[in-house]
Amino acid sequence: MHRVTLSPNEKERRTRAITVLSLLAILIIVVFIVSMNTGFMRLSPREVLHTLLGDGTHQQKLILFDFRLPRIVISLLVGAGFAVSGCILQSLARNALAEPATLGISAGAGFAVIIFISFFPATTAAPVFVLPLLALGGASLTAALIYILAYRKADGLSPTRLILIGIAVAAGINACQLVLALRLDPNNYQFVATWIAGKIWGGDWRFVLALLPWIAILLPFAFYKARILNVLNLGDHTSLGLGMRVEKERILLLVTAVALAGSCVAVSGGIGFVGLIAPHLARKLVGPRHQVLLPASALTGALLMITADTIGRWVLQPAEVPTGIVVAIIGAPYFLYLLAKSKA
Amino acid sequence: MFWFNRKRLGSMKLTMIGLMVMALFLSACGNNNPGNASNAGTEPTTAPTAETTEAPAAPKTLTDAMGHEVTIPANPQRVLGSYLEDALVTLGVTPVAQWSVPNGVQDYLTTELKDVPTISYDLPLEAVTSFAPDLILIPSESSVQNGIYDQLNKIAPTYVIGDELNQDWRKSLLKIGEILNKTPEAEKAIKDYEDKAADAKEKLKGAIGEESVAILWLVQKNFYIVDETRSSGAVLYTDLGVTLPNLVTEIPVGTRATWNPISLEKLSELTADHIILVNSDKTEGSEILDSAIWKGIPAVKAGNVHEMSSTSSWLYSGANAGGKIIDDVLKNLVK
Structure with a gap:
């Protein structure tokens, strides 16, 4: 894997990758700016600028710094987290359908959070920092369960079995969630319902702080493991032949993906589809090499989420559409398109 | 943005980029005229009035x-x-x-x-x-x-x-x-209400005596029967001393829940002398009121159904709501 010389082909690939990545970054910045201006209260770009420079009224500061910015930052983090998690899972499972939501990992994380919220309503101080840990616990348990069920000594981890079992486990957890939700009082039920629909509810800097360490550690780690994912994507036999400790690396990467998904679910609820679509989109843009694919997925996911959040905040003013639903509305047609195309 | 539209850029990618551009455009529009979408009358009051420094009497x-x-x-x-x-x-x-x-x-x-x-x-x-x-x-x-x-x-x-x-x-x-800082007003409002209730109680006693009255709420083709714990039930049964109907007394006290769902079949056993029907299905779904079971209920047969519109205060609680409920009761039950 030593890069000796760059073939013209390789060179072109690099420029393309850099182009795509910077384009995504620019788009994110644009949507970021639009998002800061969007909401119930009218804030013109000039007012936003003034407020950012510390010149706004009390109201404007409140809206920008306390309500809008944390939410925007959370959408970015969550989008990137889900996307990278999905990207890793798709490569590990060697299945285009894999993502935290289809594999039941999001459901497991969500279930843990919902159990906690329904039994310890936050009449006391909100246990913001506990939530990612809880979600992580739920996600890990689910992932372990799926792994154990899907693993066969004879033929290792079958991609198809992994997905099927994941879907089954997710369905089971969702059923439990529903049973639990039905027993809640109306207010808690409503919270849980919008939570399941995927509403970014942690709209406050503490949630950013609770989520940031996970993303800041796990994303670079995933990028660092990019080459291993390239090899694993070739299949177990090839990987073994190349001298890789397949099982160890796979579990390490799986844990990374699960931790990313779990911590994101804790603040954003059940937002599916980002983890599915973003890697697909990124793959179309930059190809299958994980060195570029992972960062591209992260950026695409962040862009998708921030766009969805902005749209969700704007379309039905003053009501808000849960971000997860907006993502699904954008995502479903694309997904159908993928299905139709792969059949042909 | 299309300068990197090369051969390999599929049409799908174009669509997605198009979507994103559209999203950008849409949200930009929203920014320009948010007043359109928000409720009429909620024009944001971006009042930069330096926080009204009322004479700090006594926070x-x-x-x-x-x-x-x-x-x-x-x-x-x-x-x-x-x-x-x-x-x-x-x-x-x-x-x-x-x-x-x-x-x-x-x-x-x-x-x-x-x-x-x-x-x-x-x-x-x-x-x-x-x-x-x-x-x-x-x-x-x-x-x-x-x-x-x-x-x-x-x-x-x-x-x-x-x-x-x-x-x-x-x-x-x-x-x-x-x-x-309005404790006297609050106390007076409560006293006024109690006086009004006591007065109405007297009149009711003369008019219907021990006859029982059921409060039914019809919404989305489902009936709910109101008990004495809250809202109009608290006014009618607790404050005005009206007799509870049989179907409510049959509900164990611990499980009464203000709005107790009740099936039409069960309603056929209702022996109340009067029914107050809060009809939230006025515009649609009232056909349940044309059913044979409904028409077979004694109070319905006797023509003792008093209908309240969904805009009445019968589903609410408070001094104002309670006062209006009492007015409705007097109007309908005291002839």
């Missing part, structure tokens, strides 16, 4: 139901008390915004709250900010869970009345009176 600190120490301004001018409008109106306070859901407001208060803009029941933070309240009153703990309290409290001092007090409008009214 007081009270502890709310969730244990927060809340500093109440000496003389709150812009109170937001979503779903506490009954109490506010009773105390002569006009809130800055009134509770609403997508399909309506508290209809029985339309006269009192005629010019008051609406705010969504879930209190979107930016909407709350736009009304620039100086005091926020919250009825129930559950609506400000998970950090929402802290965010509201950044906008204005936020006091949670709490479910315990809020279950009894008298206690809640007294508490709100205390917060707003």
Whole structure:
């Protein structure tokens, strides 16, 4: 894997990758700016600028710094987290359908959070920092369960079995969630319902702080493991032949993906589809090499989420559409398109 | 953005980019005229009026139901008390915004709250900010869970009345009176109500004696029977001393829940002499009232059904709501 010389082909690939990545970054910045201006209260770009420079009224500061910015930052983090998690899972499972939501990992994380919220309503101080840990616990348990069920000594981890079992486990957890939700009082039920629909509810800097360490550690780690994912994507036999400790690396990467998904679910609820679509989109843009694919997925996911959040905040003013639903509305047609195309 | 539109750029990619451009465009539009989409009358009051420094007569600190120490301004001018409008109106306070859901407001208060803009029941933070309240009153703990309290409290001092007090409008009214320096008004309102109820009780006794009255709420083709614990049931059975109908007395006391769902089949066993029907299905779904079972209920046969519209106060609690319920009772049951 030593890069000796760059073939013209390789060179072109690099420029393309850099182009795509910077384009995504620019788009994110644009949507970021639009998002800061969007909401119930009218804030013109000039007012936003003034407020950012510390010149706004009390109201404007409140809206920008306390309500809008944390939410925007959370959408970015969550989008990137889900996307990278999905990207890793798709490569590990060697299945285009894999993502935290289809594999039941999001459901497991969500279930843990919902159990906690329904039994310890936050009449006391909100246990913001506990939530990612809880979600992580739920996600890990689910992932372990799926792994154990899907693993066969004879033929290792079958991609198809992994997905099927994941879907089954997710369905089971969702059923439990529903049973639990039905027993809640109306207010808690409503919270849980919008939570399941995927509403970014942690709209406050503490949630950013609770989520940031996970993303800041796990994303670079995933990028660092990019080459291993390239090899694993070739299949177990090839990987073994190349001298890789397949099982160890796979579990390490799986844990990374699960931790990313779990911590994101804790603040954003059940937002599916980002983890599915973003890697697909990124793959179309930059190809299958994980060195570029992972960062591209992260950026695409962040862009998708921030766009969805902005749209969700704007379309039905003053009501808000849960971000997860907006993502699904954008995502479903694309997904159908993928299905139709792969059949042909 | 299309300069990197090379051969390999599939049409799908174009579509996605198109979508994103459209999204950008759409949200940019939203930014230019948000007034279109928001409720009429909720024109954001971006009032940069340097925080009205009212003469600091005596701001007081009270502890709310969730244990927060809340500093109440000496003389709150812009109170937001979503779903506490009954109490506010009773105390002569006009809130800055009134509770609403997508399909309506508290209809029985339309006269009192005629010019008051609406705010969504879930209190979107930016909407709350736009009304620039100086005091926020919250009825129930559950609506400000998970950090929402802290965010509201950044906008204005936020006091949670709490479910315990809020279950009894008298206690809640007294508490709100205390917060707003209107304890005498609150006490007077309660006394006026009790006098009115005592007077009506006398008249009712003469008119219907021990005859029982059932309150049924018809909504989305389902019936609910109201018990004596809350709302119109509390007024009718507790305050006016009307006899409970058989189907309510059959519900174990512990499981009574204000709105007890009841099937039409079960209703056929209702022996009440009068039925007060709160009909929220007026426009559609009233065919259930044409069914043979409904028409076979004794009170229906006898023509003793008194229909209240869904805009009446029969589904609400409070001094104002209760007073209007009493008026309705007298109008319908005292001939």
